[in-house]
Amino acid sequence: MKPGKLHLISTGTQTPEQLADTIERIHPEIDFIHLREKAKTAKEVYEIVELLINKGVPSSKIIINDRADVACTTNVRGVHLAFHSLPVEIVKQTFKNLTVGCSVHSLEEAQIAEQQGADYVIFGHIYSTQSKPGLIPKGLEQLNFISQSISIPVIAVGGIKPTNSSDVIRAGAQGIAVMSGILEAKNPLKAVQQYRSYLSESYDA
């Protein structure tokens, strides 16, 4: 089993400067950085990418939520699509240089994403999380079922703590995606190192 990948997803609540300062400190330990700034304009997200690049964050780690145009003009790694975004297959056809991911919440959605050419899916939420109050979590069994049913990487999201991240990888996920667990931690670098430590535990297992 490979060590799990660590995806960081921005929370949309930090200023560009706060976000860039934090990412500057932690990016060497992160595999992919998703800018998910739904309330920000294209220009603002463009400027955040510029900030990150100027701070030495590799563009090959940056993934833009929803806006393929911002991803394409900034020459970053990819775009992450949601149910309200352009269709995966259309984005794949048009933007051949972009890695294209997709959020899914069921086996059916995951299979459609795979058929349409998605490079990976993010599946969740796995555990109860404040950001999805009142919604029943999918749990490790569904994660395991979906991971076995499709051949593209499944990244698990939702309520994942350092201590359960190795369980998630053992259940079939190729990585985990974390938002507040890192960005709202008192010490984001320490939080990242804790996630990393448990993610490599699954490797040793």
Add this chain to the structure above:
Amino acid sequence: MKPGKLHLISTGTQTPEQLADTIERIHPEIDFIHLREKAKTAKEVYEIVELLINKGVPSSKIIINDRADVACTTNVRGVHLAFHSLPVEIVKQTFKNLTVGCSVHSLEEAQIAEQQGADYVIFGHIYSTQSKPGLIPKGLEQLNFISQSISIPVIAVGGIKPTNSSDVIRAGAQGIAVMSGILEAKNPLKAVQQYRSYLSESYDA
């Protein structure tokens, strides 16, 4: 003097079906159709374009507000950028097949847009309009000044009625952009024909 071009800008208040039904009836008399649906998602705008194409509206007339990715994936004419959008020069470099326009409100902004490679600008608002309450209109003198100061087409917007559209063309605009004057008219086709009639008056003058 050439006859002025007629740009239609969607108001964002109609359902996709209402908008598509109206445009189906009037598009032969319209030069450019701007989809400016700020509250709609990328997928929703994508679906409106599909609706229009299915109703026989030429893709060469369709311009998407802000979202270069939606314009690019739907293979329409172009994208129209605002102050909150990606920079004009970046969009021009990345999306070479798109016509790229830009909203401007001063001579300085118009000159920057031209330098950055914009194919046209929309300048306004020319007359008082309900959609810009309390803001002083720019008027025909500023329109004239800007039209003479840049060499790309200036399209005038804001409070333009059929009866004053020929004045706007005589003041140097290459066209007018209309929202509610057509889409909220009792009879949109009749409104379009009235605009057309006055726009060709400026041609005869």
